[in-house]
Amino acid sequence: MSIVALSFTLIFVMITMLASVWQKVGLEKEIAIGTIRSAIQLLLVGYVLQYIFNTKNPLLLLLIISIMILVASYNASKRAKGITGIVWRIFVSIxxxxLLMMALVLGLGIVEVSPRYIIPISGMTIGNAMVVAGLFLNRMKExxxxxxxxxxxLLALGATAKQAVHSQLKKAVKSSMIPTIDSMKTVGIVQLPGMMTGMIIAGADPVEAVKYQILIVFAFTSSAAITAITLSLLSYKSWFTADxxxxEI
Structure with a gap:
């Protein structure tokens, strides 16, 4: 895609801003900031990935994945402000x-051991885990x-912290997984996922693109369960004071 063609995509942003002005929503500033930030962030990521793909340094690969997990953890933690130590709990969960996703994908030889495959799949896995963690915390708080x-x-009757919030934990875990499961049910019919669409646009064989998308869909389902359950086990005590x-959150 040429720079000129890419610049034409700003038309979509202008339509959004005009709609905001027309309806007096007041989101013009946020839209402008989001547009600039997303463009800069994506361009920087593109150059960083290009460098990593060329150097194939495992330490750089580990660093970028760690940064992705850290940023995702911080972002998800905003759903539970006031809960001490929630960031590291989310970090461990994600x-x-x-770790489990990559161990299975690489250990079973499903994809090649290469940054070109590891980083995109890790990004999608971590991103999905971040959303699940945010949904879990939001529902748990409610x-x-x-x-x-x-x-x-229940506490007054002698129940432990885990026993007292067992019902709430189950509801929060279930709620956090519903969007992933619903997406799994409608993929390919209601929506054509980004990874598959991107590969097809780039010239890949549609059947090959679908195979990779099936991998991602199944990985998302597993990662949603692992993230939600792990976070519930690590965080249930955080909803209580020392006594x-x-x-009060």
């Missing part, structure tokens, strides 16, 4: 998910606050 009397009653009272 890192474990990424469940804990709405069920405060029930939780405190087992429900935190």
């Amino acid at each position: 890192a474990l998910t990424e 469940e804990v606050q709405s069920s405060r009397p029930e939780i405190e009653t 087992l009272r429900v935190k």
